[in-house]
Amino acid sequence: MSLLFYIFSGLMLGFGIMVIVCRNPLSSALCLVISFLGLAALFVTLNAYFISIIQILVYTGAVMVLFLFIIMLLDIREEKSKDWNFLAVGGGVVVLFGFVVQLISVLGGYEDGKQKMVPFPEDSSHEDVKMIGAEIFTNYNFHLQVLGVLLLVATIGVVVLSRRQGKEGSENN
Amino acid sequence: MPAYYLEILILLLGFTMLGIEAFSSNRSRSGIAVLGISGLFVVLLFLIIAVPSSEVPYDYWGIYHVDKWALFYKAIAILTTLLVLVLAKDFSSAFKKYTSQSNEFSGIGEYYCLPIFVCAGLMWMASAKDLITIFVSLELVTIGFYVLVSFMRRNVGSLEAGVKYLVLGALSTGFLVYGIAWIFGVTGHFDLSGIAEALNSGEIEKKPIIFAFALLMVGLGFKVAAVPFHIWVPDVYQGTSMPITAFLSVGSKAAGFIVLLRVIEPFLNSPLTSSSVILILSFLVCVTLFFGNLVAIKQTNIKRLLAYSSIAHAGFLMMALPAMESGFHSKLIGPSPMESISFYLAGYLLMTMLCFLVITIVSSLTDGENIDDLRGLGARSPLLAFAMLVGVASLAGIPLTVGFFGKFLLFNIAIQYAVFSGSWYIVAFAVLGASAGFYYYFKIIRAMYCGGAEQDGDQLALTISTLSRVVIIVLLAGVILCGVFPKLILGFL
Incomplete structure (x- = not known):
């Protein structure tokens, strides 16, 4: 494994x-x-x-x-190869490096993180789909409804931002 | 009426507006804005007069709660959205230029509807009690803003702002989710009370939980525009349309702060994490105050100036956060940090909206967003100039305005906390920031009153719609009255 x-x-x-x-x-x-x-x-x-x-x-x-x-x-x-912006690349590398060092130092000394995962019970009473569904529609029902509104907002946004702009604006399409 | 009906009412209002938008034949769509404004006003009245009960249904237990803070921040969200719709209505003439030449396809109807849904997200954030609810409602708000920021498709600046906000927003969301995952992994809880219990149980290690907290702060710092996560603020504020700038600067910040207050509370009250959390917060406060105020000095574009001022205000607000430490609480004289921050945010809402209303009216006529475009406003329109004068004076913190009292309360806490813990450097940065503030805010006042208009062409008559005139006068009265009688706001807390 x-x-x-x-x-x-x-x-x-x-x-x-x-x-x-x-x-x-x-x-x-x-x-x-x-x-x-x-x-x-x-x-x-x-x-x-x-x-x-x-x-x-x-x-x-x-x-x-x-x-x-x-x-x-x-x-x-x-994409045409652009000139390298060394300041941006350097900054990115520094941030990434700092993040990785931090992650290693946190994980290195973290005893709880070294535990093995509890083996997953393989009998038929633990069906993934059923359990996830039950969680979502009971404990996380509220969040599901909020996500519904979120999807509505995203749909409206996509329609508005990509709609044809009528005759005068059609050159933009 | 149970308080959780308020969000549902707001959503119903949004659906109604969308339905009318889809089927109405009237192309100007101003009726939709009026419906939205009056609908929000009715919900606000429900909130204030009907005194919603705090009972919540069974499925909301542990994820959603209603206390006075939640109600206060819900009221701020509704009021902000209402004022944004007023701004959007004034902005609609300038707006059409940037979307489409024909009215039919301008999308102005959706422009009025989307803030309503964002408002529902802001209200859910105010009540959120666990990290999943916080995340989901925060995403509703952020995705609404992604669309609103890039709404003016024909304007290159707006598209650029949209792309920047999308990319940086996605990055900050990534940090937030990673932080939430770490917190769940370390404490085994999503709900804030469970996290507080786990932090005090003495069974968890310090390093991983501080790492998780730092990741959360990156995500939330982005929302409240704290330095070093502020890079998006000036460009996005400048590029997008005026009403959305106002919405970002007030709505997003207020909701971000209530979430921030709720999230850091368990961390500050646990002996395990409190010293490191205070260190992180003190660092953020100092750099935010420093950069926000000093970079604002050289700005000439008024939206960029307000962007840096928004960063600076985030710094002042965060100044009270370390003082939420449990050991200090009993020693504080005067309003608590939570009350002071809420007061400041309510005042910030009044004064920022006042400024944005004036700038929107002026810039939709003159098409300019520089400080120089305000030149001679004192002669052209005494009401607008006076409103701007009061708004800017309040942002700077001149006595007799609400901004002064807000700063006074925050400085009160910061100084007492400095006596308690010796962190005088925060007060020093705040004094530096506040005095720099006087300089750059007064540039605006000088432009309005001292410099005359250069040519006769600038002497366009400024027409103000009745609705805007009423709103300006109400806000003006609010800024001054709350500055003289701070009890008007503090009474709600």
Whole structure:
């Protein structure tokens, strides 16, 4: 299991970096797909089958394919390589470095974090989907309703921001 | 009436406005704004007069609670949204230029509807009692703002502001979620009372919980515009439309502060974390006061100036946070930190909205947003100039305005806390910031009264709609009356 963890997290991180490094948006999007697949595999190793399937269906399947469609429809070309802004890159590296050092120092001395996970009971009374559904619709029902409003706002926003602008404005489309 | 009906009423108002927007044939849509304004006014009356009961249904237990603070911040959210709609109505003529040439597609109807939904999110934030509720309602607010900030599609500045807000907002959300995950991992609780219990149980380690707290502070610091998480503020404030700038600077900040107050309370009261948390907060206060006030000095664009002033005000507000420490509480003379912060935010609402109302009216006619565009306003429109004078004086903290009393209460706490703990450097930074404030706020006053208009072309007649005139006079009276009789606001606390 531990070997699989290293393989998949390596895959995920490696392709995650590739998303930023690649200049071609199409290859960035494909790298993101593979990164998501690695994440889904990690969920499987944690026995979270449902989340892993949802990860593939929703993110890899729906969202990323939509991204690819948009990239192809808009015909976005390869980004021209820009001059490096050393101040920005340096600042980013410093922040990242500080964050990683902090994370290592916190995790290194954290006894509770070294516990093994409790083995997941594998009998049929613990079905992922049923349990997640029961949690969402009972304990987290309020949050679900708020998320409903959130989706409505997002939908209105998308419609407003991408609506055709009438005859006079059509040159913008 | 139970208080949790208020959000539902607000949502119903939003749905009604959307429905009317979809089917109405009247292209100007000003009726929708009027409906929104009057609807919000009715809900505000419900909140104040009907004295909502604090009972909550079974599914709200542990995630949503109603106390006087929640009601106070709900009232601030409703009032802010109401004033934003008034601003948006005045702004609509300038707005159409930037969205579409034909009225039909301008989207002004949605521009009136979306703030209502954001308002519901702000109200949920005021009542949130666990980290998941905080996160979900915060996201509702943030996603509403993503759309509102980039609403003027034809304006490059607005699009740039939208993209910046989207990217940096997503980054801060990432930090917030990571922090919440860490807190759950360390304490095993999402609800704030459970976290407080776990912190006092003596079973958890210090390092991971401080790390989690720091991550949370990054996310919340972004919302209240504290330095070093302020980088988005000037560009977004400048780029987006005036009503949304006002909404961001008041609504987002007030709701951010109530969440911040509730989240840091358990951390400050636990002996395990309190010293490190005070250190983090003191650092944030000092840099926020320093950068906010000193960078504001050289601004010439009035929206950028108000952006830095908004950062500076966040610094003044945060000055009272370390004083919430439990050991200090019994020694404090005067209003508590929570009361002082709430008073300041209520005053900040009045004075900032007053300034934005004046600037919106002036800039939608002259199309300029620089301090120089206010030149000669004293001669052109005495009412607007006087309103701006009072608003700016209050922001600077001149006596007889509500801003003075707010600063007075916060300084009272900061000085007493400095006597208690020896943190005089916070007071020093605050004095430096407040005195720098006098300089840059007075630049505006000087432009309005001392410099005459350069050409005759500038002498356009400023027409003020009746609604705006009424609102300006009410706000003006509010700023002065609450400055003379602070009991008017403190009585609610």
